[in-house]
Amino acid sequence: MSVFKRPHLRACEDYADISVELSSLRQLQSYADFEQLVRKELEEVYGAAPAQFRDSIAYSTREFPEDFSAFFTEHQLQMLQKYDASVEKAQELSRAYQAAEEEHQRTLEEGKDRKLTQKRLREQEKAEKLLRAMNREVLQAEYDVAVLEQKLRNVFAIGTIRVPLG
Numbered sequence: 001m002s003v004f005k006r007p008h009l010r011a012c013e014d015y016a017d018i019s020v021e022l023s024s025l026r027q028l029q030s031y032a033d034f035e036q037l038v039r040k041e042l043e044e045v046y047g048a049a050p051a052q053f054r055d056s057i058a059y060s061t062r063e064f065p066e067d068f069s070a071f072f073t074e075h076q077l078q079m080l081q082k083y084d085a086s087v088e089k090a091q092e093l094s095r096a097y098q099a100a101e102e103e104h105q106r107t108l109e110e111g112k113d114r115k116l117t118q119k120r121l122r123e124q125e126k127a128e129k130l131l132r133a134m135n136r137e138v139l140q141a142e143y144d145v146a147v148l149e150q151k152l153r154n155v156f157a158i159g160t161i162r163v164p165l166g
Contacts, residue, residue, distance in 0.1 A: 003028070004041050015162050016042065020059075022158055026084060031074035038163055046165060056164050061157035068162045076155050083148040090141035097134045104131060 005019035018041065028034050035053050042049035050056075058068035104127050111120065149156075 003034075003037055006045075008045065009160060011046070011165070014166060015164050016046065017160050017162050019160050020158060022156065025077075025158070026080045028077065031077050034077060038161075042163065042165065048165075050164055050166065053163070058162040059155075059158045060160045060162070061154055062159040063157055065159055068160075070154060072155075072158070072161060076152075079148065079152055080155060083145070083152055086141065086145045086148055090138065090145050093134070093138045093141050097131070097138050100134055101131060104128070 003021055003024045005021065008016050008018045010017040025034070028037070038053060038057065039049040055071055055073055057072045059070055059072045060066065060068050107127070108124070114120070
């Protein structure tokens with residue numbers, strides 16, 4: 001898994017600008033793993049790396065590649081992981097809802113020729129109530145994904161990180 005692209009975009013005495021792969025970055029389990037990869041990359045390319053990076057790794061977006069005004073922190077990495085989990089949850093809930101809805105429609109089709117008894121009517125109402133609850137869960141999960149997507153708009157557009165060398 002390669003998080004960084006070589007050759008690095010720019011380097012001077014104070015910092016190095018390094019292109020990153022967001023898809024690889026979001027697979028990291030913790031921010032400590034990210035710092036370890038950065039340290040290893042700097043040691044391989046420049047021979048040395050700072051002992052600590054806390055809140056000093058800035059990033060720019062592909063839209064504004066020269067603007068390093070935001071910092072990549074543990075919070076952003078956790079939000080990326082939360083986003084990925086939310087997307088997966090929304091997809092699972094959506095699949096479950098679709099399957100339940102198809103099953104309900106099939107049951108209605110099979111039973112349309114039979115007489116509608118009180119018992120069947122209660123079962124139908126119960127199934128429809130369950131479907132409405134499942135639909136609410138799907139809509140809430142999709143909303144959660146949309147909220148996180150908005151919060152992570154700039155993080156999704158990360159193109160380059162600026163890492164201090166001293």
